[in-house]
Amino acid sequence: MNTYLEKAKVLIEALPYIQRFNRKIIVVKYGGSAMVDEELKRSVIQDVTLLKLVGFKPIIVHGGGKEISRWVSKVGMEPKFINGLRVTDKETMEIAEMVLGKVGKSLVQLVEGLGVKAVSLSGKDGGLLKVEKKYSKGEDIGFVGEITDVDPQILYDLLEKDFLPIVCPVGLDKDFNTYNINADDAACAIARAVNAEKLAFLTDIEGVRRDPEDPKSLISELHVKEARELIANGNIGGGMLPKLNNCIDAIENGVSRVHILDGRIAHCLLLEIFTNKGIGTAILGEGEENYYDGK
Ligand SMILES: Nc1ncnc2c1ncn2[C@@H]1O[C@H](COP(=O)(O)OP(=O)(O)O)[C@@H](O)[C@H]1O
Numbered sequence: 001m002n003t004y005l006e007k008a009k010v011l012i013e014a015l016p017y018i019q020r021f022n023r024k025i026i027v028v029k030y031g032g033s034a035m036v037d038e039e040l041k042r043s044v045i046q047d048v049t050l051l052k053l054v055g056f057k058p059i060i061v062h063g064g065g066k067e068i069s070r071w072v073s074k075v076g077m078e079p080k081f082i083n084g085l086r087v088t089d090k091e092t093m094e095i096a097e098m099v100l101g102k103v104g105k106s107l108v109q110l111v112e113g114l115g116v117k118a119v120s121l122s123g124k125d126g127g128l129l130k131v132e133k134k135y136s137k138g139e140d141i142g143f144v145g146e147i148t149d150v151d152p153q154i155l156y157d158l159l160e161k162d163f164l165p166i167v168c169p170v171g172l173d174k175d176f177n178t179y180n181i182n183a184d185d186a187a188c189a190i191a192r193a194v195n196a197e198k199l200a201f202l203t204d205i206e207g208v209r210r211d212p213e214d215p216k217s218l219i220s221e222l223h224v225k226e227a228r229e230l231i232a233n234g235n236i237g238g239g240m241l242p243k244l245n246n247c248i249d250a251i252e253n254g255v256s257r258v259h260i261l262d263g264r265i266a267h268c269l270l271l272e273i274f275t276n277k278g279i280g281t282a283i284l285g286e287g288e289e290n291y292y293d294g295k
């Protein structure tokens with residue numbers, strides 16, 4: 001087929017999605033390989049910037065776990081995790097906050113370079129994320145926060161003024177002490193608080209596998225009931241466990257669409273949002289059917 005015609009077809013295919021998501025909030029949890037590889041980083045930022053320019057209201061919530069570990073090691077300490085959460089003493093907290101701040105600004109720089117106004121902030125700003133100390137199965141893991149309250153006003157104000165908000169997972173407790181938050185938890189809590197139309201987690205795997213060892217067992221559409229069964233049967237492990245729990249939490253608390261996407265695929269966000277092709281795993285609420293057929 002004529003390549004010009006093909007390009008026009010791709011744009012026309014995007015039309016209903018542009019209409020559906022016009023002025024709607026989409027929360028993107030950005031982390032994993034897509035954060036470390038410069039090419040992938042650029043492609044994610046291009047995607048989010050495009051979403052903004054066609055009239056959506058994206059919010060980025062970013063991680064940076066690998067970068068924090070690199071800096072913790074650089075100062076001669078050993079990065080330590082318990083059940084997927086970083087053991088965060090005072091010094092580690094200081095490093096984490098510095099690194100996450102730097103990551104946020106690097107994302108602002110890329111977005112601004114593409115002609116969109118962006119602001120990076122942490123959960124400390126405008127009282128966005130309030131936390132209490134989190135214990136891991138009763139164990140003290142330091143300054144790790146469980147989100148107790150979200151005040152999204154600062155995000156609405158930024159969106160209203162047409163900025164793209166870029167949030168890092170740091171918050172304050174009731175005594176205004178600084179806490180480190182798992183970035184998936186932060187993305188889910190924010191998506192819930194703003195009633196996001198979509199929450200997309202970019203990660204390092206093609207999606208949820210029925211069998212963790214078998215790449216061919218990718219589940220394209222996963223109902224919460226089955227997700228709970230997979231968890232109960234021990235089929236979900238590692239970092240996928242808190243991620244999937246956050247997906248269930250989001251879909252049951254007002255977020256319309258929740259996805260786990262393969263951040264190693266360039267432009268995975270655009271492919272998921274603007275084409276009829278399913279990519280990654282869509283988490284479906286009770287009674288929802290055939291997401292990709294009716295997309
Ligand atoms: N059933 C499963 N399906 C997919 N991934 C799984 C499953 N069980 C365990 N995992 C692991 O979870 C990882 C994803 O979590 P994680 O690496 O923490 O993500 P991120 O760094 O993006 O937050 C996968 O790379 C995989 O090793």
Ligand SMILES: CC(=O)N[C@@H](CCC(=O)OP(=O)(O)O)C(=O)O
Pocket residue numbers: 030031032062063064065066068084085086096144145169180181182183184
């Ligand atoms: C408490 C806790 O573990 N916080 C995380 C925050 C960053 C994060 O979650 O980054 P990724 O999404 O890239 O893993 C950490 O210190 O690594």
